[in-house]
Amino acid sequence: MTDNKKVWFITGAGRGMGVEFAKAALAEGYQVVATGRNTDKVAKALGDAENLLIVKLDITNSTDAEAAVKLAVDRFGRIDVLVNNAASFYAGYFEELTPQQIERQITTNLFGPMNVTRAVLPVMRKARSGHIITISSLAGLMGAEYSSAYTASKFAVEGWIESLRYDIAPFGIKTTIVEPGLYRTSFLEPETTIWSELSIDDYVERGALSQGFWEAQKGSQPGDPSKLAKALITIASQDEPPFRFLAGADAVFGAEQKVAELQQQINAYRDLSNSLGYEDSETVRRKLTEIINQ
Template identity: 55%
Template sequence: MTDKKVWLITGAGRGLGVDIATAALASGHAVVATGRDPERVRAAVGAHDDLLVLELDVTDPASVRDAVRDAVDRFGRIDVLVNNAGNFNAGFFEELSPEEFRAQLETTLFGPVDVTRAVLPVLRRQRSGLVITISSTAGIAGQEFCTAYAASKFGVEGWMESLSPEVAPFGIRTMVVEPGFFRTELLSPESTQYAEATLDDYAERTEQTIAGWKSMNGRQGGDPAKLAAAMVRLATQDEPPRRFVAGADAIATVEQKAQDLLAQAGAYRDLSSNLAHTDA
């Protein structure tokens, strides 16, 4: 790949997607900024000679295919795919409807899967490229009120980890970004939908959790512009990290999860180590 790369970014109409597009353009790259509302994307990112704004809904495969085709028609290649589009269906598992749970998976798991499926043939032909998918610490450690979101992000982690060795022989690299709490729009009313409170057993905890998260919106410690700049920097390396744990709070979460896994693996080591057939 040359120093100037072509970036295709989903969810570039607001939040982190805008910062990634801005950082990539500022570093001299060409950007295909996509979103469900192209006018919103154009207004958020601004005008630039190396910018192409396209409509792309990650839950609409035809929209995905059209955007990838138009990106290649304009720039001739795609070097960096950023699977960034997302939302948040929050609530206790029993109060999340099956439709809400599936909708979360459609956007934040199957959305990146479908976009990547459309882009990979381009990258294989080039024998180069980088697939970046925005995960979350919710893909490392689950917590209450996040069953649907964590399920999608745990899925992202396993999918990307397994994809990496499949595409490496073609010169394609992968990177999962695992942010902690950044001051994006994820907790805003536009991005977060709360399950309807229907069960008295959860009512008090639901009220407390929603109040806590709403009070956190706009006050998260992480700076998304700095995260975007870090991603652009890492993307230029010959061997980008397979995982980028983003934020001091994210590092603490990953370290604690690693300790917990080691403790859980060792707790019943003797019992677990004696489960083989006796003739093995």
Template identity: 60%
Template sequence: MTDKKIWLVTGAGRGMGTDIARAALDAGHAVVATGRNPDRVAAALGAHEDLLAVALDVTDPTSVQSAVDAAVHRFGRVDVLVNNAGNFYAGFFEEITPEDFRAQIDTNLFGPLNVTRAVLPVMRAQRSGVVVTMSSSAGLIGQEFTSAYAASKFALEGWMESLSPEVAPFGIRTMVVEPGFFRTDLLTPESTSYAEPSIEDYAQRTRQTVTAWKSMNGQQGGDPAKLAEALVQLAGSQEPPVRWVAGADAVAGVEQKATDLLAQVDAHRELSSSLARDDATANA
């Protein structure tokens, strides 16, 4: 990306969003950095002539449209959208309330849908753009205690994979980022909510999991600043990857998932391949 581009980053007031916005500014781009509290966003990033801090609640379509309008009014275009805002409702499925499960989907899935829906008309008019969505290794690999979060991220993966060929004819590219464990704010009380324990059968595992995750906070091996710099580089390439697995732990996990999927296909290949209608065989 040799020319200055206009980036719009959601959830830029802290964590990975701040690192991504800062990396884009450092690379010479202009950034519309958004968050529920624009003062916090501006304080996190500091003063910069190419920075516009804007209020944006990804769950509110009116707020989203106002932020996109502000971006276009200030800079005239949006070249790179980074759907980064999100949160984490953790717990065993039976103990996550329906309201909390729905809230997880609302933020992590419908939030990016809202923002992308508002940005795509701008990119189509330009006949160019890159839509980047922050997923997770949990978007490909489910595990206990993450049913709501994984459901939201699995859905993101399917949406982005389907969106990619829809917008490609307009010069718009898409990229899903699948990080492993990075030293971000995700496991802090501000980003993670734990289901209220209510079922004795899960009690011991809940205590063990919550203790382990809280001890992991601030100790994750991934460097979010390095991820942000790499993301800026990839988003500026001629052909951004449709998927980018970020972090050695994520690479190992995705490789194992791919191996497991192929093994599951092979385990019942003969049965799976014997399900054609008999009349189709006769007419062949």
């Protein structure tokens, strides 16, 4: 198989980063399965190309995912790179988000990519190769005000992929978590960003400031999505792609702050933490370290 015949399967390809990912893959000569809930929107964004297959896919529907994967394999014979990109952002303070909103956030951002990955994995296992690229967020590493539901969904995605990689590595399938900072896309448009439905007096003033902050970001985010798309092409071409990729200077800065905070907490409570075991716990700890390092 020549590299430019790789098959890329991209979710959320009708807007935002997904459009850029699909365009970049097509420009490299790859075969692309571009999916979205609205196929007309995907077609308008990407046009027509011999190497392009546009497929309807609501990632929250497992039947949709299975059908989309079948169409992809029927057309191109395999799937080499899966890009779990589709997502939404429910913004608001935890108490002001309804339980239904939080459930929808988790369903879209966690169960959605799980549905698609579950449908793709049998294809990759059979081929004994593949690369699953999952778009997380800096919010998958650190929490922030006014984004508890979104952050919860992205933390969950990171934990899932971090564990999944051990399940599927023996089959030659690689995983990469991409953690973008702020990018100049349609992510903050009404189709993607949903504000909390409830209003509690204690949060009103801060909520107005927080919503204003997010609305002010539209069109001024520092990240260039076309450059991120090219970075994904580079990563997907590597024999040993990174397990995590911090995408953007703001993401690197945020991650460094998180690492520093963790190290400070480790150092501050090291003696107390190490004092909590049974007398024979040091032997157990050494054995666990040996297992982890194998």
